[in-house]
Amino acid sequence: MSIKSENFREKAIEYTLFILSLSAIIFLAGIIFTLIKEAIPAFKEIGFFKMLLSKDWYPTYDPPDFGILPLMAGTMVVTVIALLISIPLGLACAIYISELAGKREKVFLKPFIELLSSIPSVVYGFWGIVFLAPAIQKYFDIPSGYCAITSGIVLGIMSAPIIASLSEDSLNYVPKSFKEAAFALGSNKFETLMNVTIPAAASGIITSIILGTGRIIGETMVVLMLSGGAAIMPTSALEPVRPMTSAIAAEMGEAAFKTLHYYSLFAIALILFAITFVLNMLAEKISKKYRIKLGSSR
Amino acid sequence: MLKLDTEKKEHNFSYTSVKNAMEKVILDPSQKARIKVRNLNFSYGEKQALKNISLDIYEKKVTAIIGPSGCGKSTFIRILNRMSDFTLSSKVEGEILLDGKDIFSKDFSPVELRKKVGMVFQKPNPFPKSIIENIAYGLKINGVKDKHKIEEKVIKSLKRAALYEEIKNRINESALGLSGGQQQRLCIARCIAIEPEVILFDEPCASLDPISTAKIEELILELKNYYTIVIVTHNMQQALRVSDYTAFFLMGELIEFNETKKIFENPSDKRTEDYITGRFG
Numbered sequence: 001m002s003i004k005s006e007n008f009r010e011k012a013i014e015y016t017l018f019i020l021s022l023s024a025i026i027f028l029a030g031i032i033f034t035l036i037k038e039a040i041p042a043f044k045e046i047g048f049f050k051m052l053l054s055k056d057w058y059p060t061y062d063p064p065d066f067g068i069l070p071l072m073a074g075t076m077v078v079t080v081i082a083l084l085i086s087i088p089l090g091l092a093c094a095i096y097i098s099e100l101a102g103k104r105e106k107v108f109l110k111p112f113i114e115l116l117s118s119i120p121s122v123v124y125g126f127w128g129i130v131f132l133a134p135a136i137q138k139y140f141d142i143p144s145g146y147c148a149i150t151s152g153i154v155l156g157i158m159s160a161p162i163i164a165s166l167s168e169d170s171l172n173y174v175p176k177s178f179k180e181a182a183f184a185l186g187s188n189k190f191e192t193l194m195n196v197t198i199p200a201a202a203s204g205i206i207t208s209i210i211l212g213t214g215r216i217i218g219e220t221m222v223v224l225m226l227s228g229g230a231a232i233m234p235t236s237a238l239e240p241v242r243p244m245t246s247a248i249a250a251e252m253g254e255a256a257f258k259t260l261h262y263y264s265l266f267a268i269a270l271i272l273f274a275i276t277f278v279l280n281m282l283a284e285k286i287s288k289k290y291r292i293k294l295g296s297s298r
Numbered sequence: 299m300l301k302l303d304t305e306k307k308e309h310n311f312s313y314t315s316v317k318n319a320m321e322k323v324i325l326d327p328s329q330k331a332r333i334k335v336r337n338l339n340f341s342y343g344e345k346q347a348l349k350n351i352s353l354d355i356y357e358k359k360v361t362a363i364i365g366p367s368g369c370g371k372s373t374f375i376r377i378l379n380r381m382s383d384f385t386l387s388s389k390v391e392g393e394i395l396l397d398g399k400d401i402f403s404k405d406f407s408p409v410e411l412r413k414k415v416g417m418v419f420q421k422p423n424p425f426p427k428s429i430i431e432n433i434a435y436g437l438k439i440n441g442v443k444d445k446h447k448i449e450e451k452v453i454k455s456l457k458r459a460a461l462y463e464e465i466k467n468r469i470n471e472s473a474l475g476l477s478g479g480q481q482q483r484l485c486i487a488r489c490i491a492i493e494p495e496v497i498l499f500d501e502p503c504a505s506l507d508p509i510s511t512a513k514i515e516e517l518i519l520e521l522k523n524y525y526t527i528v529i530v531t532h533n534m535q536q537a538l539r540v541s542d543y544t545a546f547f548l549m550g551e552l553i554e555f556n557e558t559k560k561i562f563e564n565p566s567d568k569r570t571e572d573y574i575t576g577r578f579g
C-alpha cells in the first residue's frame with residue numbers, strides 16, 4: 001500500500017471516530033432540547049415558581065393542580081434514607097476490600113461487588129415487594145409496607161456497590177509512600193487509615209458519594225414499585241411518597257398528548273435532569289482537583 | 299526461626315561464624331551493639347534476596363550499606379524496622395536483636411519497634427498536609443496532646459533537621475510546596491520528632507541535588523551524636539564521608555563488614571575492592 005493511501009486510511013479512521021464521538025454530544029443536545037421545548041409550556045401556563053413551590057399535585061382533577069413540591073419532597077426523603085444506608089455500607093466495603101482484605105478475599109469480593117451493581121433494578125424491586133415491604137409493614141405496624149423507608153432501604157442497598165467500587169478505586173490510588181511514611185512513624189493500621197489514607201482519598205470518596213446520589217435520584221423502577229405512590233407532603237418516613245421519577249413513569253402513559261399534564265411531566269424531567277447534571281459536574285470538578293493534588297506528590 | 303547462642307558469641311569472638319565469607323565480617327567488641335543481626339535470610343516468594351547475613355549495628359555510629367543495584371540493601375534495612383511485613387508472601391528467617399530483644403518475637407509489636415527504629419525513604423514522602431501537621435502527626439499518634447508541647451517539639455525537630463531557619467515563616471503551608479531537599483529534611487524532622495533510637499536512611503539523597511545532599515550529609519554527622527544510624531547509599535564518597543562502619547552486599551550476601559576506613563583503604567575481599575574502585579556495579 002502506498003504511503004498516500006495509508007495516510008488516507010488513517011485520516012478516514014480519525015474522522016469516523018470523531019463523528020461517532022460527536023454523535024454522543026448531538027444526542028445529549030437533542031435530549032436537552034426536547035426537554036426544554038416540552039417543559040416551557042408548563043412553566044408558561046402554570047408559572048415556574050408556583051409549580052415549584054405549591055404543595056398540591058392533582059393533575060387529573062378539575063381544575064388540576066400542578067405543584068411538584070410533594071414529588072420533590074418524596075425524592076428527597078427517599079434519597080436521604082438511601083444515603084444513610086449506602087454511604088456507611090459502601091465505605092465499609094471499600095475500606096475492607098482495599099485496606100484489610102487479603103489477596104484471596106479481594107479476588108472474590110471485587111467481582112462480587114461489581115456483579116451486585118449490574119443486577120437490574122427491577123430485581124431489587126421484586127425483592128422489596130416480596131420480602132422487605134411485608135417485613136416493614138409488620139415491624140412498624142403500618143397499613144402498607146409500600147412507603148418511603150422501604151424504597152429508601154432498597155435504593156440504599158442498590159447504590160452501595162457504586163459507592164464501594166468507586167471509593168475503593170480512590171483508596172487504591174493513594175500512593176503507597178504515604179502509608180509507608182505513616183507506618184514507619186509507628187502508626188497502626190487504624191491510625192494510618194483514619195489519618196492518612198482516607199484524607200488522601202477524600203475527594204475520590206466524595207465524588208463516589210455524589211455519583212451514588214445521582215443514581216439514587218434518577219432511579220425509577222424501585223421507587224415506582226415500592227414507594228406507595230401518594231403525591232402528598234411526607235411527614236414521616238413511614239408514609240407513602242411519589243418521587244419525581246415514579247410520577248413521570250406512572251403518568252406519562254395516561255397523560256394526553258400535548259396537554260398541560262403532559263407538559264408538566266416534562267418540566268419535572270427537566271428539573272430532574274438539572275439536578276443530576278449539577279451533581280455530575282460537581283463530581284467531575286472534585287475528582288479533577290483530586291488528581292492534581294496527588295499528582296504533585298507522586 | 300534459627301536460634302543462636304548469642305550470649306556466648308559476644309564474649310569470645312570477633313568473627314561471626316557465618317558459613318561463608320566469615321573472615322570478612324569483622325565485629326568490633328569494643329563497641330556497644332544496638333542491633334545484632336544473626337543468620338538473616340529473606341525471600342520474596344521463591345526468590346531469596348538475603349542470604350545468611352550477620353552483622354552488628356553500633357550505638358551512635360553511622361553504618362553504611364553499599365553494593366550494586368538489586369543486591370538487597372533496601373530489603374535489608376526494611377527488615378530492621380519490619381516494614382518488610384507489608385510485602386506479601388515474603389519470608390524471614392534468622393534473628394534480629396534490638397538491645398537483646400528479638401524483634402520478631404510475639405511480645406515485640408512492630409508498631410513499638412517502628413517508634414524506636416525510624417526510617418527515612420529514598421523519595422521524600424511528606425504527607426499532603428501542612429509542615430507543622432506533618433511533624434505533629436507522629437507526636438499525636440504517640441499520645442502527645444498538649445498543643446504547646448507539640449509546637450515546641452515541632453520547632454525543636456525542625457531545628458535539629460537544619461530546616462527551621464529556612465521555613466520558619468511558612469510552617470502552616472503545605473509541605474508539598476517545599477523543594478525536594480527541604481522535603482527530605484522535613485521527613486527527617488518528622489522522624490526524629492518521635493525520638494527514635496535508631497534511624498534508617500534508604501538512599502536519602504538519591505533524588506537530591508549536590509547542595510541538598512551536602513546539607514543532609516552534614517545533618518547525618520550531627521545526628522550521629524544522638525542516634526544510631528544506618529544508611530544505604532550508592533555513593534562511595536558519601537559512605538566514606540559519613541559512615542564509621544561499612545557493609546558491602548553483593549547478590550544478597552554480605553561480602554564484607556568492617557570499619558569504613560578499613561573497607562576503603564584495605565578491603566579484604568577482591569569483590570569489595572572491585573566494587574569500590576568502580577570496576578563493576
Ligand SMILES: Nc1ncnc2c1ncn2[C@@H]1O[C@H](COP(=O)(O)OP(=O)(O)OP(=O)(O)O)[C@@H](O)[C@H]1O
Binds near residue numbers: 366367369370372373
Ligand atoms: N517486592 C518485591 N517482590 C519481589 N522481588 C523483590 C521485591 N523487592 C525487591 N525484590 C528483589 O529483591 C532483590 C533486592 O532488592 P532491593 O530492593 O533490596 O535491592 P537494592 O540493593 O535496594 O537495589 P537498589 O540499589 O536498586 O535500590 C532484587 O533482585 C529485587 O528485584
Ligand SMILES: [Mg+2]
Binds near residue numbers: 371372373500
Ligand atoms: Mg534500594
